[in-house]
Amino acid sequence: MCDIPQNPRFATTPQTRSADADPVSVPLAAQAGKRHKPKAAAEGETQVSGGGEAGKRYHLLLPAFFRLLDALHRDARAFAVVFRTFGTDLPRALQAVSCALAGQHPQFPALRDVPLPVDLTPGQIRCSKREVVLTRGAERLTSREGARKLYEYFSSLEGIRGFQDHFDWWARNQFSSRGGKPLWIDPHDPSVHHIFIDDNIRLDDADTIVHPQVFMERGSRSPRRAPTSELYDICLVQTDLLEAIADQDYFLRCVRRCEENYDRYLACTEEDTLSQQWDG
Helix, strand or coil: CCCCCCCCEEECCCCCCCCEEEEEEEEEEHHHHHCCHHHHHHHHHHEEECCCCCEEEEEEECCCHHHHHHHHHCCEEEEEEEEEEEECCCCHHHHHHHHHHCCCCCCCCCHHCCCCCCCCEEEEEEEECCEEEEEECCCECCCCCCCCHHHHHHCCCCCCEEEEHHHHHHCCCCCHHHCCCCECCCCCCCCCCCEEEEEEEEEEECCCCCCEEEECCCCCCEECCCCCCCCCHCCCCECCCHHHHHHCCCHHHHHHHHHHHHHHHHHHHHHHHHHHHCCC
């Protein structure tokens, strides 16, 4: 998930402040496009890649992800990235990003100039019928008295973070949006734009991985459930993995498309609010 504050701060995702993403493993050979003789991996490379079958090495994170970090930094964007996964791969993914930002990625040595702190302590998000509970170290937040605090928490994050979501809850809800990874959107808050990027996002709410919730009124505590179609290519991006492997600008283009669409979404929300006030 990428948070990008609206001009000038990008948060997991330029007018955006949050992009959630599952760490992805991709064969290094698939990115290189040609065969190379096997060779010993350098120390930094062992952190940003992993060993696979037949001695092949794998990217722990797509090069397009690191290209996104570099491009946003060059554009002087303020942003944060929040990894959201059902799996147990957060420690390795966060360590890989930390090494890359230390200049140890062989393809992106300039990332050492990107001032993004990486928090290597993963958090957890657990869901039930009553509430959503977020914990990370000594931090604990709950939606029991409203989801506004959770929205504000994610909107205020800086650097790179990671949270393990609640797979069992998703399974109990038949893998529908109702049991998916919660995402809160406030179209009345133009200072931040949350973007969730995941290859399991689908337009069918009975078979998708994110549970989007939208605050209806400025400052309200309780959001409404939103269909995926309302926020598709606005705050929700279904990753095309083959395109993301082949094109290092893929995630950057996704973010820019979402920003353009988000401007229109905010404008429509403002028009609807004014219309309701006039009718009232």
